[in-house]
Amino acid sequence: MLKQIEGSHAMAEAIALCRPEVICAYPITPQTHIVEGLGELVKEGSLVDCEYINVESEFAALSVAIGASAAGARAYTATASQGLLFMAEAVYNASGLGLPIVMTLGNRAIGAPINIWNDHSDAMSMRDSGWLQLFAETNQEAVDLHIQAFRIAEELSMPVMVCVDGFILTHAMERIDIPDQTAVDAYLPPYDPVQVLDPASPISIGAMVGPEAFTEVRFLAHYKQMQALRLIPEFAGEFARQFGRNSGGLLRAYRTEDAELLVVAMGSICGTIKDTIDEMRDDGIRVGLVTIVSFRPFPVDALRNALAGAKDVVVIEKSVAVGMGGQLADNIGAAIRNLTRAPRLHSAVAGLGGRSITRASLHHLFRQAAVQPWEGTHFLDLNEKVVGREIHRKRKNRRSGPTAENILRQLAIATGLPAAE
Amino acid sequence: MSNPITTIAPEEAVQKLKYYQKGTFTVGNRLVAEADRSVQASRDRSNALTCGHRACQGCGEALGARYAIDAAMRATNNNLIAVNATGCLEVFTTPYPETSWQLPWLHSLFGNAAAVATGVAAAMRVKRRSDIRVVAQGGDGGTTDIGFQCLSGMFERNDDVLYICYDNEGYMNTGVQRSSATPPTARTATTAAVGPEPGNVFGTGKSVPRIAVAHNIPYVATATVADLHDLERKVTKAMSVRGARYIQIDVPCPLGWGAASHDTIRVARLAVECGFYPIFEAEHGRVTQVRKIRRQVPVIDYLKLQRRFAHLFKEGQEDPRVVRLQAICDANIAEYGLIDAVDEDE
Structure with missing residues (x-):
């Protein structure tokens, strides 16, 4: 059903359609409206068979979800920024235990200096935690990705983080199609855990593993993410057939045919980039966009195919690994390094702590990449x-x-x- | 379930006849006919924590955990799930592929056992299996320090979890470091027995049982491995109540305390009898019962069995700090009324 609705509330409705059984809520801007929305749905009785627990910290939020998931309940929580860091130990624990928890990350900068606005530093801080990380470009995709996330998580028995840009998506009012319950039920079967705490057949979960088996445990975690490279497009395809629209997948191409210059980015900035590309195409510049939806697992093969024909690749990302450069650019560099005719890679960091990324700045950046390439990491619109x-x-x-x-x-x-x- | 457990009502566990062991004022079993013996000596008593685990000889925590979880399983007809904080108990019971636990058991992190248990309890409620109960357990480090925030949150929400703290007064798993449950003057790896104020300093630390009582939760108790029937009774009582419950058990650590392995029970008993470790029960914010001291012993008797206090008795000289430790005992005795004005046994 089409609704004029705030992004966070649309996500709350989508999550409710997934019939979560335990929701752990702790406020942190800009994620808070999502758990508020869910709390209301539980209180008013439209989301039934669901325990909504107001916890005392993000560390507890994910810990409660860990307990619930290990005991066989579909568990959900949401966080952002400092909250993700505060629960970091539990983030690694949830993936290490193979628990299919779904968590929304309302992407926000990490302090100090304290900053509540959007960038991707929080998601990047947990990029190696073993969670799948899917980035939404629009609020419609945010809605759809949550439904797919539960399916992927439970199929793989691995947790999934749905990354949505704080404020830009979470607080935007727009027209969103909220699926109906029957369709979601048909797409998402009830949670049937691979292992569960049950007095009828007691097992011990969370044992210590020494050097004799730790490598194998980690290899299998990596192997699961490689399996996800197949599952994510498969479930996105199924979603498209059932709901009639394309959402999710590993990555998406926009006007990449015959492009000499390809831009790579994640999240809501892709809208502005597409507008810029349209204008540059009008000027006869052969430029296109590759939007990465799945950052973890990183779609190496799909990216190599998508970028192989280009002369230049500009990576724009809302995060910086201080002392190194952009993490996304680094990952893309690793993906294309063995191509026989690898494109030149240009790394730009933009939109940190919520700074607007304008079409004018993007025009300038894209044109520069071809004619006056820079070394290292370029900080877009830096006040020199x-x-x-x-x-x-x-x-x-x-x-x-x-x-x-x-x-x-x-x-x-x-x-x-x-x-x- | 694979391990049938004999159900013994707590009242049957109480002996009619009492024989006191010579010189210790402890009730013994040896002189009683086998049929009259209490649970402790029963041949078919259950084991939630089976043999083969890797605890040290004389480990108070292993003993306390076995009796506590056994009692909880009996009280719930085996419908019990345990959540374990990181620590000795976790490490010595699950050297995979072996596990000593005969009930579903989950270890997540050091500081989140209370929250994980909340999650398990929530899952049981939503699946309409509230007959399955949840116990969270950890050492004093995982409870009074790093797990304290999660513990307080669980208390405050009154989640249906029994949290059991095995209090051995320090971080024993990492090599005997000070925790907020370490008593004053005790030597640990991080409170060396050197300098003008050797060992742990006075005026630090906290009493989590008191703090638990302040949360007004339905049930709080302290217990000791020196009185296992009392421990079993308290666990059984805790499992008869819904909501957040807390039991803290004094479990001597031979390694960390520098006591002989065969003295674990003796040390635990002396901790109670000198007033150092008050044993009480509280319901909804009020102390309802205390375990009276049968015959008060001076704190020195407790201290002298443990090398962690050895610096208080160098070269036959008694350190003045012993008087301050005695004052702590006396204050406990006064606060909880541990000694009746007229002892009827005398």
Whole structure:
């Protein structure tokens, strides 16, 4: 049914359609509206046979989900940013135990400095945790990905993180098609766990594993993710046949035919990139976009095929591995490094802490890649004046004070605002 | 289930005749006819935690866990799931592919046992299997320190979980470091017995049983491996109640305390008899029962059996800090009324 609805509430409705049995709620911006929506659905009685538990931290949220999932219940929680870091130990534990928990990540920057706005640093911090990570481009896809996520998670017995851009998606009101219960029930069978805590046949779960078997355990976790490379497109295909629209999959191509320059990105920024590409195509520039939906598992083969014909690849990502560069660019570099005619790779970090990524900046960036390629990581729209002043000041004064506050002071000076000295 | 467990009502566990062991004031079994013996000596008593595990000789925690979980299984007709925090109990019971547990058992992390247990209980409720009960268990480190936030959250929500803390007063699994349950002056790997204030310092640490009582949860109790019938009775009582429950058991650690393996029970008994470890029960925020001290012993008798307190008795000199430890015992005795004004046994 088509609805004019906030992204978070649409996701809450989609999650409710998946009949979760245990939901653990802890507030953190920008994810909070999702668990609020679910709480309301449980309280009013439209989501039945569901335990909604207000926990005392994100660490407890995922821990409660771990207990519920191990005991055979379909478990769900949501978090963002600092919350994901606070539950980090449980994130690795859930995947290590092979529990098919689904968690929404309302993508948000990680502090310090504290910042509530959108980027992908949180998701990147857990990229090697063993969870599958799927990135939604639109709120419609966010809705659809949650339904697919439960299916994938339970088929593989592995947890899935659905990554949705904070505010840009979570707080946007738009027209979204919410599937009906019958269709979701037909797509998503009831949870039938591979192992479960049952007094009728007691098993011990969570034993210690030493050097004699740890490598094999990790190999099998990797093997499961490789299986997911087959399952994700399969379930997306099934979803398309049943619900009549394409959502999910490993990656998507947009105007990539005959493209010399290919842009690679994840999440909601792909909308702006598509508009930019349309304008550049009008100018006769052969440019296209590859949208990565599945960051974990990383679709190496699919990417190699998609990028093989291009001369230049520009990777735009909302995260930076400080001291190295962009994680997505790094992963793509690894994927294409053995191509006989590998395209040149250009890495750009953009939209950190919620900074807007404009079409004007993208135009400039894409054109530059072909004519004036840069080395290393380019920080899009970096305020070089502010950075320069601060670097200069620090050279002069060793006791330089807190970085974030200094940057804000320099920004105030650079923009002509009165600043307290 | 594969292990049939004989059900013995707690009242049957209480002996009619009492024989006190010589010099210890402990009720013994040896002089009683076999038919009259209590559960402790029964040949077909159950084992939730079977033999073959790798606990140290004289481990108080292994003993406490076996009796506590056995009692909980009897009380629930074996419909029990255990969640275990990381620690000695977890490590020595599950050297996979072997496991000592005869009930469904889950280990997740060091600090989240209470929350994981909440999740298991929620799953049972939603699956309409509330007859299946949940026990969470951990050592004092996993309970009073790193697991404290999850524990308090579970209490506050009044989730249907019995949390059992096996209190051996330190991080024994990692090599005897101080926890917030380590008593003053005790030597640990991180509170060395050197300097002007050797061992753990006075004025630190916390009493989680007291804090549990302050949550107004339905049931809180302390217990000791020196009185296993009392422990069984408390676990049985805890399982007859719904909501959040907490039992903390004093479990001496021969390795960490520097006590002889054959002295585990003796040390635990002395901890109670000197007033160092008050044994009480509380319901809904009020203390309802205390275990009276039969014959008070000075704290020195308790301390001298343990090398972790050896620095208090160097070269025959008694450290003045012993007086402060005695004061703690006296304060416990006064606070909980552990000694009647007139002892009827005298």
